[in-house]
Amino acid sequence: MAGQISLNRMPAPTWNRLGVNGALIDAKSFGGAGFAVPEEFRAVATGMGREAAELIAGSCTEHRVIEVRDGEILTEPVIAGRRLGDGERESSVTLIHAGKNSSVTVLEFCESIEGHTAERADLTYVIAEEGAKVHVVQAEMLSETSSYMSDTGIIARENAEVRLSQVYLGGRSVYSGCETGLSGDRSVFRLDTAYLGERDRVLDMNYVVRQKGRDTESFLTASGALMGRSDKIYRGTLDFQKGAAGSKGREEENVLILSDSAKNRSVPVILCSEEDVDGQHAATIGRIDQDRLFYLMSRALSEERAKKLIISSGLMPVIKAIPDEGVRNAAVNYLERRLSLD
Amino acid sequence: MQTDAKKCVRDVDRSFYDFKDAENASFKTSAGLTPEVVSQISDEKHDPDWMREFRQRSLKIYESLDIPDWGPPIDGLNMDDIVTYVRPDTAMRGKWSEVPEDIKNTFERLGIPEAERKSLAGVGAQYDSEVVYHNVKEEVAAQGVVYTDMESALTGEYREMVREHFMKLVPPTDHKFAALHGAVWSGGSFVYVPPGVKVDIPLQSYFRLNAPGAGQFEHTLIIVDKGADLHFIEGCSAPKYSVANLHAGCVELFVGEGARLRYSTIENWSKNMYNLNTKRAVIEKDGIMEWVSGSFGSHTSYLYPMTILKGDGSRMEYTGITFAGKGQQLDTGAKVAHSGRGTSSHIVAKSISKSGGECVFRSSVTVAEGAVNTRSSVSCDSLMLDSDSRSDTIPAMDIRNASSDIGHEARIGRISDDAVFYLMSRGLSEEDSRAMIVSGFAEPVAKELPLEYAVEMNNLIKLEMDNG
Structure with missing residues (x-):
């Protein structure tokens, strides 16, 4: 399978000339045997959309099924990931089924060393049954010539809590999407995304939360910095559907722009067909807070050092969520290395 | 009972x-x-x-x-x-x-x-x-x-x-x-x-x-x-x-x-x-x-009235209210393109949906590469009066320089029970409390209009409370 695919389509489009309604990319098969995703998971919508999910699953090079039994609490994270070699292309499908009142943390990461070009795609499905707690952490630390795709679909049933933490630090292009269905009453979804844009990096993100159950809650935060000629689109949609009475949704984005050649596009959307909800979004985009900068410089830091400190402070809360010390330290080192490049 | x-x-x-x-x-x-x-x-x-x-x-x-x-x-x-x-x-x-x-x-x-x-x-x-x-x-x-x-x-x-x-x-x-x-x-x-x-x-x-x-x-x-x-x-x-x-x-x-x-x-x-x-x-x-x-x-x-802030130091303000009732689909908002230096924009939008009416607030704020020291704020409040109606906000921002200060906030919700309770505790009836809250919601727009038009607008958003 090869050719152009459409992905990251916004559920409610806007003016086409803004170029934010979705993305079209040239994609080719990952060359693997593929994996027939069971119907139960295939029915779960993903953020990047059907074409991307079919491409990844249809040619995936690996897959894993994480089945957590009712009441089972996994105290150690399930870790999947590795350093990719030059020219390697791989895609992975992960199915997570968390039984009633179970708990699991899954870490997906990938890295490649500078000078090596690699390609990685993750398709992750989560079904969290009643009262389950699932935390998925994704850390991308690819080289500046590599590319990455992450497509996620989540269903949370009654009282389930799903958290997704994403850190995007390096690849030349990153396409990421997640759609979450809060179908169960009192289910909760929390998304934290941190990214660094530099040089010619393209970051294209699409997040959708469908709040269907009563008293559901969603919290979406994104924090990032754009340098060089980086180009980023963040689409976040909270969709309060009829019947989601008592639900709340919060969406917050903070973007630091450090270059006049960087491009930031943000589309924080709320769709609402239920009266009894409380939906809010806020975005702050632009230069570094001059008061913060002045404060740090008055403590003897150079302007460059102070700026880097402010950038990394925006990303660190998500990096700290990485549940494995080795991967966490690798991400911290990677960020520091990246910040010293520009 | x-x-x-x-x-x-x-x-x-x-x-x-x-x-x-x-x-x-x-x-x-x-x-x-x-x-x-x-x-x-x-x-x-x-x-x-x-x-x-x-x-x-x-x-x-x-x-x-x-x-x-x-x-x-x-x-x-x-x-x-x-x-x-x-x-x-x-x-x-x-x-x-x-x-x-x-x-x-x-x-x-x-x-x-x-x-x-x-x-x-x-x-x-x-x-x-x-x-x-x-x-x-x-x-x-x-x-x-x-x-x-x-x-x-x-x-x-x-x-x-x-x-x-x-x-x-x-x-x-x-x-x-x-x-x-x-x-x-x-x-x-x-x-x-x-x-x-x-x-x-x-x-x-x-x-x-x-x-x-x-x-x-x-x-x-x-x-x-x-x-x-x-x-x-x-x-x-x-x-x-x-x-x-x-x-x-x-x-x-x-x-x-x-x-x-x-x-x-x-x-x-x-x-x-x-x-x-x-x-x-x-x-x-x-x-x-x-x-x-x-x-x-x-x-x-x-x-969507659009403003092109071409000249240095130019400014725009948009204050708008949309009321969609039965059978109406009102897709309204504002667009602003900052291209001069030191320009500023301020968008305040309110919408009320009821009886199956659909309101969409749609906006775009674009800041060109050379539009240094741009300031922009967008605020959108939507009030849903029943669950037959619909209210969406679809704002977009395209920012292309490092000296901008861009803020956006939006809220969608119903009439707050706390606010009704507060007003009732001050002696107002529940009906009057709700009427006052909706009037207050529309007030930022009404106050920008000449008196005669503010009266017309208030007549348009006529409130009636009755016992069913």
């Missing part, structure tokens, strides 16, 4: 506007859109050659463009059924006493002559496709202010100025309905305010569409020269028919260096109207553009 008191906020009361005159057109084109129909309009209006060519070119562009695929559906609008030009049986007059009785009565009922006497510097009144009355106070004309109908401007003393500006801000290539406008436009107003002139009281144009199955395509062109100041008010209404009507007007505003223009609109079209209007302003150095917008009528609206 005590039954809960039913609280309701009544739909916008349009009965005031819902009276019809017998059709008495002296000429109208056949329904549909063809080169012949466009030619007929040119003949009727004695267009200069360049305008004849412009119309035909616009028609070709119209035919080549697709209907927007991102907004509310407009399937109920069939251009083959729309009559694009209806000339009322009168020439334009400068005195109300000379306007035919039935048309004059229409505007009397809408309160236009009275408003002119009390609080306006000039009035233009359009009935179907043509302006039937235009007048400007002598003292305002003596300052050099030009306020006339577009047709007179097109061939009169200011014809070169009109030609230089006409559909330059909104070219026919902009979108399908801008092209349609370019092909069949008729009526509207031309305003020129000379340098340094401050017009203390507002000018107003009122657009009334009486003919069923017709379109209204007025063109408003306003040039506020250096250091000048103007408040322009636009009002519109139509009686309700069972067939679709179309409004695809176009407003082009040129605000000169250090000048200020406030453009206020109370839009109250009937609920069979497709309101696909385009408004755009370009602002020079240190100029100020202020939009005040109330959208209450129409079946479907696409309305």
Whole structure:
């Protein structure tokens, strides 16, 4: 399978000339045997959309099924990931089924060393049954010539809590999407995304939360910095559907722009067909807070050092969520290395 | 057992506007859109050659463009059924006493002559496709202010100025309905305010569409020269028919260096109207553009006044409220493009949805690479009064430099129980508490309007509480 695919389509489009309604990319098969995703998971919508999910699953090079039994609490994270070699292309499908009142943390990461070009795609499905707690952490630390795709679909049933933490630090292009269905009453979804844009990096993100159950809650935060000629689109949609009475949704984005050649596009959307909800979004985009900068410089830091400190402070809360010390330290080192490049 | 008191906020009361005159057109084109129909309009209006060519070119562009695929559906609008030009049986007059009785009565009922006497510097009144009355106070004309109908401007003393500006801000290539406008436009107003002139009281144009199955395509062109100041008010209404009507007007505003223009609109079209209007302003150095917008009528609206902050230090403010009741899909908002240095924009939007009405707030803030030190804030509050209705916010920001400060916030929700409780604890009934909260919600827009229009708006958002 090869050719152009459409992905990251916004559920409610806007003016086409803004170029934010979705993305079209040239994609080719990952060359693997593929994996027939069971119907139960295939029915779960993903953020990047059907074409991307079919491409990844249809040619995936690996897959894993994480089945957590009712009441089972996994105290150690399930870790999947590795350093990719030059020219390697791989895609992975992960199915997570968390039984009633179970708990699991899954870490997906990938890295490649500078000078090596690699390609990685993750398709992750989560079904969290009643009262389950699932935390998925994704850390991308690819080289500046590599590319990455992450497509996620989540269903949370009654009282389930799903958290997704994403850190995007390096690849030349990153396409990421997640759609979450809060179908169960009192289910909760929390998304934290941190990214660094530099040089010619393209970051294209699409997040959708469908709040269907009563008293559901969603919290979406994104924090990032754009340098060089980086180009980023963040689409976040909270969709309060009829019947989601008592639900709340919060969406917050903070973007630091450090270059006049960087491009930031943000589309924080709320769709609402239920009266009894409380939906809010806020975005702050632009230069570094001059008061913060002045404060740090008055403590003897150079302007460059102070700026880097402010950038990394925006990303660190998500990096700290990485549940494995080795991967966490690798991400911290990677960020520091990246910040010293520009 | 005590039954809960039913609280309701009544739909916008349009009965005031819902009276019809017998059709008495002296000429109208056949329904549909063809080169012949466009030619007929040119003949009727004695267009200069360049305008004849412009119309035909616009028609070709119209035919080549697709209907927007991102907004509310407009399937109920069939251009083959729309009559694009209806000339009322009168020439334009400068005195109300000379306007035919039935048309004059229409505007009397809408309160236009009275408003002119009390609080306006000039009035233009359009009935179907043509302006039937235009007048400007002598003292305002003596300052050099030009306020006339577009047709007179097109061939009169200011014809070169009109030609230089006409559909330059909104070219026919902009979108399908801008092209349609370019092909069949008729009526509207031309305003020129000379340098340094401050017009203390507002000018107003009122657009009334009486003919069923017709379109209204007025063109408003306003040039506020250096250091000048103007408040322009636009009002519109139509009686309700069972067939679709179309409004695809176009407003082009040129605000000169250090000048200020406030453009206020109370839009109250009937609920069979497709309101696909385009408004755009370009602002020079240190100029100020202020939009005040109330959208209450129409079946479907696409309305997003756009401001291009071209000059360094230029500013814009948009304050708007939209109220969608049963059967209405009102897609409204604002667009701003920052291209000068040190420009600022401030957008405040409110919407209320009830009885199945659908409100969409849509906006775009774009900051160009060279637009250093831009400041922008967007705030959008939406109130849902029941779960049969719908309310969406779709803001977009495209920021391309490192010295901008851009903020955006939006909230969607219901009337807060805490706020009702607080007011009730101060002695108000629950019904009065809710009424006060909705009034307070709309107040930021009402306070930006001249008193008479604020009263009209408050009448439109009429609250009624009863026991069910």
